[in-house]
Amino acid sequence: MDALAGGPFGWFCAGVTVLFGVTVLCVAKRSPAEKANVLVWRLLPASLGLLCVAALGAGGGLAVFCGTCLVSSAYLGSRALLPVGDKAVLVTGSDTGIGHALAKYLDNLGFVVFAGVLNKDGPGAEELRRTCSRRLSLLQLDITNATQVKEAYLKVSEKVQNTGLWGVVNNAGVLGFPADGELLPMSTYRRCMEVNFFGAVEVSKTFLPLLRKSQGRLVNMSSMAGGIPLPRYAAYGASKAALSMFSGVMRQELSKWGIKVAAIHPSGFRTGIQGTSDLWDKQEKELMENLPADTRQDYGEDYLLGLKDYLLHMPAYCDADLSPVLSAILHALLAKRPQGLYTPGRGAYVPLCIFCYFPLWFYDFFIGKMLSTESVPRVLRTSEAESKNL
Numbered sequence: 001m002d003a004l005a006g007g008p009f010g011w012f013c014a015g016v017t018v019l020f021g022v023t024v025l026c027v028a029k030r031s032p033a034e035k036a037n038v039l040v041w042r043l044l045p046a047s048l049g050l051l052c053v054a055a056l057g058a059g060g061g062l063a064v065f066c067g068t069c070l071v072s073s074a075y076l077g078s079r080a081l082l083p084v085g086d087k088a089v090l091v092t093g094s095d096t097g098i099g100h101a102l103a104k105y106l107d108n109l110g111f112v113v114f115a116g117v118l119n120k121d122g123p124g125a126e127e128l129r130r131t132c133s134r135r136l137s138l139l140q141l142d143i144t145n146a147t148q149v150k151e152a153y154l155k156v157s158e159k160v161q162n163t164g165l166w167g168v169v170n171n172a173g174v175l176g177f178p179a180d181g182e183l184l185p186m187s188t189y190r191r192c193m194e195v196n197f198f199g200a201v202e203v204s205k206t207f208l209p210l211l212r213k214s215q216g217r218l219v220n221m222s223s224m225a226g227g228i229p230l231p232r233y234a235a236y237g238a239s240k241a242a243l244s245m246f247s248g249v250m251r252q253e254l255s256k257w258g259i260k261v262a263a264i265h266p267s268g269f270r271t272g273i274q275g276t277s278d279l280w281d282k283q284e285k286e287l288m289e290n291l292p293a294d295t296r297q298d299y300g301e302d303y304l305l306g307l308k309d310y311l312l313h314m315p316a317y318c319d320a321d322l323s324p325v326l327s328a329i330l331h332a333l334l335a336k337r338p339q340g341l342y343t344p345g346r347g348a349y350v351p352l353c354i355f356c357y358f359p360l361w362f363y364d365f366f367i368g369k370m371l372s373t374e375s376v377p378r379v380l381r382t383s384e385a386e387s388k389n390l
Ligand SMILES: NC(=O)c1ccc[n+]([C@@H]2O[C@H](COP(=O)([O-])OP(=O)(O)OC[C@H]3O[C@@H](n4cnc5c(N)ncnc54)[C@H](OP(=O)(O)O)[C@@H]3O)[C@@H](O)[C@H]2O)c1
Pocket: 092, 093, 094, 095, 096, 097, 098, 099, 117, 118, 119, 141, 142, 143, 144, 170, 171, 172, 173, 174, 195, 199, 221, 222, 223, 224, 265, 266, 267, 268, 269, 270, 271, 272, 273, 274, 318
């Protein structure tokens, strides 16, 4: 205890730290909700400071105390959530997958949920009707149909008159058939843009007046494939990239209205988006029919028919537990300081970092290794074999 004996300044520092600790204890007692969290992260600086006053002397102790205070308030600040209260949130594409799970999750937490569904009489809607509270309303909402978007807006604005609409989650989306960009039919490009981009824009534009009133949140479900180029995702990735860019611009423009905008870039999760074998057959047929004879020759029948294998193997790389995505969306909706971008899921963050901070050739090499498949187009196979024989 040399430092304390060292003079009145040491005693003063120790006094301040103890006073701080006692205040934190009193505050924690009054707000029991996040008690453990607050206690640990607020008492940490106090106890570290006290220890260091003893060990390093008053100056060192004060420095450590201030440092840990900064770190812990940054941490607590990023975790602090607003109360759910009677906040109302619209989720599009709640028939299946992430949207469906999100509607249930938010309903469970006490939100007033407006679940937009593509088919109001479908099994997904039926399930929500059966399992969720009476706060949840189902809305017939094909986001590519302007009439339905308008009707949904009228219903929502009528119901939330006093409280306003807190959040819109642009979740509805389609994947299309993952295949080489050269092979994909124009209809796939158009469909992806129609739903993933124009649909989300129309929903956002329609509901923004309600969000401006509540100074609420806009959350866009983009994708990992919308942030970085990935083979086979030319159509889907381009539509999601358009959505991400829009989100970025909106984040800048809407901040003056107090609206916070977040984009979510999940990696693979097991949902309805991977489709069914019936759907794949249909998409494969469409792809084949639109292929010029030359291209068909060059790629070869077995390469083309092998495209479906990729979908077959996809579930193995996809996580069945959707909770990382749900937590990311909840944080985007309720955090006092939400992030602009969330990357939930295995392998969503590292490729993005490599894309952002490394030379492009290295990124391409990395992705080539990560997503390598055995299949090679016919023409390339024969030339490879020839060069080996030489
Ligand atoms: N799962 C993943 O690995 C993953 C990864 C990155 C990003 N995402 C994104 O996350 C979002 C949700 O995907 P998910 O995996 O949950 O897929 P999902 O199970 O297919 O859910 C998408 C939902 O959107 C609906 N939908 C399709 N077209 C629509 C339209 N025009 N209007 C309204 N709703 C429409 C679908 O209805 P139907 O089922 O009736 O067609 C479906 O319920 C999508 O935006 C997706 O791009 C998913």
